[in-house]
Amino acid sequence: MTAPIDPQDPILQPIGIPAQPLAGKKALVVGVANKDSIAYGCARAFRAFGAEVAMTYLNEKTRAYTQVLADALQVPAELYLPCDVREPGQLEGVFEHIERHWGKLNILLHSIAFSPREDLHGRVTDCSLPGFLSTLEVSAWSFIRMMHLAEPLMAKEGGAAFTLSYFGGEKVVPHYGIMGTAKAALETAARYMAAELGPKGIRVNIISPGPVMTRAASGIDRFDELLARTKERAPTQQLVTPEQVGVATAALACDFAQIVTGEVLYMDGGYNIMGG
Template identity: 60%
Template sequence: MIPTVKAKLLEGKKGLVVGIANEHSIAWGCARAFRALGAELAVTYLNEKAKPYVEPLARELQAPIMMPLDVAVPGQMEAVFQRMEAEWLEIDFVVHSIAFSPKDTLQGRVVDAPREGFLTTLDISCWSFIQMAHLAEPLMKRGGTLFTMSYYGSQMVVRNYNIMGVAKAALESAVRYMAAELGPKGIRVHAISPGPLATRAASGIPEFDEILDKAQETAPARSLVSIDDVGMATAFLAHDAARLITGATLYVDGGYHIID
């Protein structure tokens, strides 16, 4: 159920949320928050196998646009932005909440990463956000906000995070450069860095339960973050009140990142 919020602070704004796989997805938490604040949403699903899980969530969001998007398939990303342009003329935000690395690349040492696996990891986890920004720019005629999801492993070595830490470091650097380039047009760019969450993507990281336990025990808030915590923090940054905040990596982790 979408949270009840009295103030529709994002009413009139329209945007895209990419990465909803099921009701446990960070992207779903973001979509719920944006919709609760009054925004109109376009959502995507990875493929036909994923569609039955995403379709009821899209109905709950009353999303007028729901399309397939596998960023590895040429033309699909362009088709999504063309549809939004045709129906809405312009957009206000994009939430990029996808990442992928082949299992053998993710679970191996960085120093052993095969070239193909490395390129796939960077292509889907980082370049796809750059390309979405490229496609979104002409549709953000009155400015807007671009979001992507990162993790603490971009800055510190997190056991078993491996090559994804390299990809997230590249992603956060891209955020800063794009924020500098797009800022004069009123387009803000952010990386959101949640604490560890039990999502489907996290299930590919060995010993992830230990990471969750450590976060809960050592974070100053002594609490794990939820997808709704992440969603509301992200939605706030899309509001005009945050118009002078850009290029940041925002940690939503109960303070976990400040603890040694």
């Protein structure tokens, strides 16, 4: 007869999950566009799990939509900051504020992507050099730069960094075009950084949600068809929500997930497992 489980067994102690497993952690979320964005779903979950949150906005136009969201998350005024990665010095300014206000960083979420409309809607074969460089700069290189700036702040206590990708970076998805190339570069860069930063206690993972009707996704040609196809083929027969992605990402940011790094973590209702 099997002996009953001893609740004091040392192997069980790390499994204990506090009510707010991210209490005391500091999280920076880059890429909140509006209340429906995946980045905001993640920011809400980080906050609900107990973390303090810093947040960026792209420009004054987007600030009109995101100020109320920052207020809801109790983001300090000093840490609600402009960040257009194409503007010299703005990204560096964000991390200077983080260091001055917090002195450390435990969680980073990168959720930005961009491609000029004419290149995004065209064939990869026809992509212009300026369009290619712009797409890669904003969608992939910006995460490399963020990790470079975050490294000294995260190395103090260890940290968890996430970037948002999509299945189109692995397989050809109709109408995803040049953004698929950028996501492939982003995922590869994330894996290399996971290997390089792991010895410092810094984890880097790629979150790959199913399609969600966000402001960014609205720029993809015939996106409504992609939504319908995904819902039909996913084993769950459901589309994911920003809130679902947020809670799963927040769980991965917790210390009890510290063995997970360098992974593409699909959050698409199983769509990615379906062949044919």
